[in-house]
Amino acid sequence: MRTPNHRRFGGLALALVLVAAVPVTSPATAAAPKRTTTDITVTEGTNLAVAASPRDGTLVFDLQGRLFSVPAAGGTAKPLADDFLDPFWPTFSPDGSTIALQSFADGRSRIATIKADGTGVRQLSDNPFDAVQPAWSPDGRKIAYATGPDGAKDLWQIDARTGAMELLSTDPVDESAPTYTPDGRQLTYLAGNEVRNLDLASRTRTVVIPGGQGFLAAPSWSPDGKRLAVLRTGQGGRTLSVWENGALRPVAAFADVFPFPARWTSKDELVYGADGKIYRTNVASGATVGVPFAATLTIARDDYPRKKYDFDSRDPQRVKGIVSPALSPDGRTVAFKALNDLYLLPVGGKAKALTDDDFYETDPAWSRDGKLLAYASDKGGSVDLYVRDLATNAERRVTSGTGSEIGPAFSPDGRRLAYQDNNAQTWTVDLASGMQTRVLGPQNAPGRVSWSGDGTALVQAVSVNNANHILVLDVASGAQQTFSPGTSISTRGDDGPVISPDGRWTVFSQDGVLWVTATAPNGRPTGASRRLTTEASDAPTWAGDSNTVLYLNNGRLKTVTLAGRTTDVPQDLTFQRDNQTGRKVIHAGKLWDGRDPTPRENVDIVVVDGRIVAIEPHRDRPRRAGWTYVDASKYTVTPGLIDMHNHQQIKAKSFGDRQGRLLLSYGITTTRSTGDPAYRSVEDREALDSGARLGPRLFATGEMLEGPQVGWDFARPVRTEQQLELEWTRVRELGYDLVKTYETFPVKWQAAVARKAHKLGVPTTSHYLYPAVGHGVDMKEHIAGPSKWGFGFARDSSLGGPYQDVLQLAGQSKMPFSTTIFAASSLLADDPGLVTDPRVRALFTPQDKQVLNAKLLCAQGRGPCGFLDGNAEQARRQVQVVKKIVDAGGVILAGTDAPLDTTALALHLNLRALAKYGLSPFQAFQSATLLSARQLGVEADLGSVEVGKLADLSFVEGDPSKDVGVLANVRSVLKHGRLFTVDELLGPFRG
Template sequence: MRTADLRRFGGVALVCVLAVSSATAAEARGHRPPTTVTVSEGTNLAVAVSPRDGTIVFDLQGQLFSMPRSGGTATPIGEDFLDPFWPVFSPDGSRIAIQSFVDGMFHIRTVTADGRNPRTLTRGEYDDLYPAWSPDGERIAFTSDREGTEDVWTVDVRSGALKRITTAATREAQPTWAPDGRSIAYVQGNTVESVDLATGAVRTVVPASPGLIAAPSWSPDGRRLAFVRGGQGGRALAVAEGGAVRQVGTYNDVFAFPPRWLSADELIYGANGRIAVSHAGSGDTRVVPFKATFSLQRDRYHRKEYDFDSRRPQRVRGIAGPALSPDGRSVVFKALNDLWLMPIGGKPTKLTRDPFYEVDPAWSRDGTKIAYASDKAGTEDLYVLDVASRREQRVTSSPGAEVAPTWSPDGRTLAFQDQAYQTFTLDVASGATTRVLGPQNAPGRPSWSPDGRTLALTVSVSERNQIMLADLASGTTKTVEPAPFGSVSTRGDDGPIWSPDGRFLAFSMDSTIWVLPVGPGGNPTGPARQVTREASDAPSWGDAKTLLYLHNGKLRLTAVDNGKPRDVPVDLAYTRDRPNTRTVIHAGRLWDGRNAEPRTDVDILVDGNRIERIEPHRPDRPRDGRRFVDASGLTVTPGLVDMHVHQHLRSKFVGDRQGRLLLSYGITTTRSTGDPVYRALEDRESLDAGARTGPRFFMTGEMLEGSRVGWEFARPVRSEQQLGLELSRVRELDYDLVKTYERFPFDWQAEVTGRAHRLGIPTTSHYLYPGLAHGVDMKEHLAGPSKWGFGFARDASWAGVYEDVIQLASRGGMPFSTTLFSAGSMLADDPAMVDDPRVRTLYTPQEWQALYAKLLCAQGRGPCGFLDGTPEQARRDVGTITRLLAAGGTVLAGTDAPLDSMAVSLHLNLRAMAKYGVTPFQALQSATLLSARQLGVEDDLGSVEEGKLADLVFTEGDPSRDVAALSDIRQVMKNGRLSTVEELLAPFGGGTAPR
């Protein structure tokens, strides 16, 4: 039961879903007793006070707690998955209104004062926010986007009738009623306005001023308005009275929730980890102490097993971008780092045979040609292959990347996209290009209408993946929904694809294939119709009646009209790469990853892909046919792990450079936290088979998201039925990790965690609690974006984090990834990093410009980007890390690359940690042994020990004392295969060793 049922049954459905989800999650748990954590500080806690008896209710980490007005031991109230926000008591104290996300959208709900009997007041595919009771208790004001912009609305508590109060094009949020009930004040920009409910007249209550204005609250006598005011020095409690504004109290981290009036003179609010009461006149402040206890159920489960040595053939499941030929007889696709052509019912044969990165094959309408992109000439360019003769022609050669080619019906023109996500057309004969669309937010591949007049592609509109129709003659565009409030599954290979007769657009929605009837220009002529019932991606037309698609690593064919799907067998397998070489490495120093002090003058004997022995160096050691590597002037360390990448966010633009760059910086393992699943799976198989150069790859598919979606590699999930399809994909495509994202409901998160754990697969998200209480394994980012936006998180406030976060994370055993964007400030300490030969050779021009801009920001010579940080921010971020480590927590090195600078950012993360208080040993372990432990492969990776895989880094200096030395790499060994930096750079014109 999910959104539609909740809308129908309100609070009754809420209880049912919670009970079912809790039971499902519990099935996966072992017998480990719950962990209890008691805290007396809170991060971004919100306070409400009962007007009936003074009882304090506060929201701490998404759990409601109740305690006496004098403070003391707090009692948890309400359900685990209620997901409350912005609590406020009704005037009679009988109910609490909250903004709750329990059904996947923010809606206004009420519960009784003990947290029970939830009742849903607003419904629909809208976000309803910031509840505020009217003085008579009959209505609740709130902010809603149900008319496209955020306006103030009211809901009648008894009837549920809605009324729109403000209609301006601006954003009106966080309402508060005047005590006489005649007007409502609200935040508009950085001012507070008030609207007269009878006349609609608007007046300014608090004039505009620099910085944040939030959470206004009228005093009971209507003389004063309290609010939170923020600036460079922090966030303070302010009171406006008689045209003057003054600060109240001395706290500099007042949490952005409405301060609640205890009387005409006293306010209670959350600030600097405490619950405080201040006098509005004198400013005198006292603390209300509390102790809140959380019960955490951490799962004990058997982790997925990895066989890094098996030579057994493995069936290929990583089939990316399949395209059915127009006659329906053949399929072209990407697998194992090459393009393949396969007759239906026959064996696949290679179309390409090189180590470079091919992507996005596309048939011409007459079936004689295939266009694709490859970086064989240095950057991703478009090529046209004649299917019969196998002769090919390079048709683009710009300095940037050109990808996603699609043929016009007459075979004369290609539509394609560039690295800036612009869409062009290319006249193949003349080479002339025309821009069709400016930059979009990572759009899907374009598809031509059969009359050649319109392009259809998926774009992001209002946090949904909608279909854009671009008229090539006029340049005009329009967007249409695939279904009411629906989204195309991903903005990648999931359509829309025009049928050859022009009658339908096919796409994946709700992870199944649908067809939308359309007219010649793509305008819908009826509702979309579902074609498949199984997990389905990447639709492709043959004739107008047949669709090819991917189902959990298998190709399937189906007739559009009531067809029964049938398999298209792909007779393709691979074996794991494992060298048969024997090597002896003489290391001047060895930091083994397990001990703080390095060993000196040792021999590391490698047999195939594993370390056979580590012994004191013997100058007279017999070679016995072994290759000898003289690293007597170098330090050998374990290969590095980047625990937070989106490896396929830009892989089609950077191609073969990406893996070489990572290895050249000593990164021998990466872990995806969200990627297009088939591209990720193809990458993992290519790397395992040795067909692609790069680190070993622990993959996940698309992040599981709610009905609104931002990233192109997040997958919106809208029903329990679809959730089952997603879990089938997790199982059958052998994920290494499941990531749930910002708007994924918490009860589903618990369900996914339980079912993933039964497969031995861990889960991660951006949230600390309640996931921590229900087995979620890890949290990404010290403080990352959430469903409340970038500006708010429950686990980080303006001044950082408080003991609730530290104790919950450390005692609950939930590691954090670093993703220190603020570490870009370290470039000021080493500006030459931007001109390192590895960067100059393997970064694209666009990536180098972005890195150079970070350097200018760090030096104070240029503007700083949205994700850039200052040394002070880096110091504060690392301060959180040191507190977590001191409390026994775990922090793992991760970068969010390529959102941060690929490869370089891992070293900047480590340098920032070491500069601001983390020991070199702790920093290095965060990128080696501790990361391997979290991946479940500590027996094979993370340290240099006998029996482990030979993933080694050879670097100048001594990183165990100076972390900066770690980037000065000469050679790297992954899985027993040794490469010099020069060898990794050579295919792209490099070869000069780093400084």
């Protein structure tokens, strides 16, 4: 049994009290939030796209995802359509009556048209992929566009009247940015970085502008066909140029020309957006004039009671974080993970801990005869597979690699396990000989494997063209076949596909509920899918009768038969918060409390039962029985740090027990998930709160709510408003602390989600500034990050921006941005010792050590840089954006996107970059302390060292008020009054 002496740290015993649960967190009253709106008028725009009417010269431009029109000479801009059109790349028809654009209104980019007065929105395209970059034919009858998977787009055209679509070109090179020649006979487009013509009659191709001219974009022909305008990007920025007489020449001096086609208003004049303004340039004379505009945008902020957190309660709470439940073949027992252990729950009985230790366990799987249980655990130092005989409790370790082996599944004959490794490869291991065989190479975060009925194949969820499909793999030959279940499987994790023991059925979660499809013995689907459940349903697993499926419904276990009959499977686990009791006096040499820019000298911090009750000048005190005295006279004491953008579950199975220790050892006492598998995230929060797992407190969310396209395994595609209501039951019943909407989630739904979340006291976040800030969304993730337009474009950041629109929206709304400055890894060159720190040596996985070493070499210019790595100049530019936002009155919060960036270290590198390139040390410090706590809604408890707050403290060597780099020099840390030294945190992992 787990006891204080048995644990790696004394006094962290888990209390399981099997009584009625009383929540210690609760949503606010379900009242409509009080909304305040503010109009702001801007005269500059970031990455605005401009189109000119051939009829009267009226200009239309896309400013922050809102369409406006302005007279040709400039003036007050008039909004067109509404906030939810989500327009991009506008262009006028030849007669000036209609505007074509790409609209993201339904979560996929469609070619649409709208009348010049802003009425009559009409969707035209219906391709399975995003349709982008529309261009009118000279006769106004057709619209050309590009569509297809990322990096493999083809050219199409659509009849503007009938909607009939026609494929024009399938050049193997990615084709984009089409524009018709003035005679309408050819289509000019980008093929990679070369400009080509496609003859529409013969379909032959010719080169217009050869490669080697720099990075080219957005071609457009002059009306007389003598000049081709293009954008060219080089080290000096993005410039407007024309191709004329076989040569490319710049025609305007701006370095930040926005990445849309410049529009010809005559044979010599172009109109376009650059440096925050709209300009006209005469390409013959070079004369350039500005077109002034004043556009009004609306900010909406909600004042709502935030979710309440009772950090001091010892009342029992019902366990909701049930992970990877597996029903035994006889249907009598459920194995699952909860509270950092594996449990066996007799159906109708009481759950009992199977492992009951301090280690990280996950992914239980039954053998077909029900005698053996396989699972993954880090008890051997790395995450390996174990098989336990349930009759004798005899156990053996099946794998012992330096990486991690997870997700085991017994073959039907019980002789092999299939599993995945930390590189997302699929393997089998022969249980008699131990021979391991790789059967599938790396995938993009695939789901767990399941065996076909005849044992010849494995099935799993894989990502194909932004959807989760079923992959069937013949184990012997390696032959693969992918099947679409009609739309995307809910997530690539525990949501299936899972094949029944008799091999006749496959069950999976789709649209948030369970579906089943007939299946051949070799694992291939043979019929249409039919729905089994109507409520939120996850993690299906079969009983041996091949008629009963166990699943999770918002923290509850249930079964459903193939006939659709559901039954509850009660589980009675509860937990209590592992709150510190007792009294401490901490003598701090310096105290940087998070409120005052200047540290205090030589103070005593008095802590009772985990909260600060006094902060006084230091004095020699008589030692009192029962008190603990902590000498931190050589250190600066600070509030514990907060990472506001984290995805702990991405590598949780690889890190195992090390992740929480690593975060604490760098003074990080709180993290906020911005998207993780829901049940794993809730389990993590409960395990941390109960003391069953060691690490920072976690503010948890579930899967990111996504539109019909889905990339991440932990994003949940939502296709209908009915499904959105079903997803909302997860938010409410699993107690999310945050709701995140992702890249392709429709902006109309995003606005509705903000309203609904705020009624529960829960904040929302996304990757977008506007229209999100106009509809109550609380926060924006990333200074510059991925969006529905890819990594290369954002409406709130450009080569020279942001400009007044972004700064006023951010400054007046106070909508926080998270930093996630990946280029901050360039600061490793300033402090290479970070790579060899004892915490890195002990707690990083071997793979993460390799990645960190590669980042150091990149920073030093001695090795290649990864996709997300950046250089010092990129870090400087991003911090300059941060400084502009802060100077405008905006709010910046420190976040990392870890483990996509380096866990724990990335937060310190972000803070160092902020302080090095623009902010004061105190501004950087507050971004990871008080300001973050305020955004979490827990400023009364966290974020600073003040009387009445929780004792979350970090003891660092040095004075961080002068050099924020020393915040990484952590020697000890308190979480809720519980003290850990770094040496203790390294514990058994010290090598």
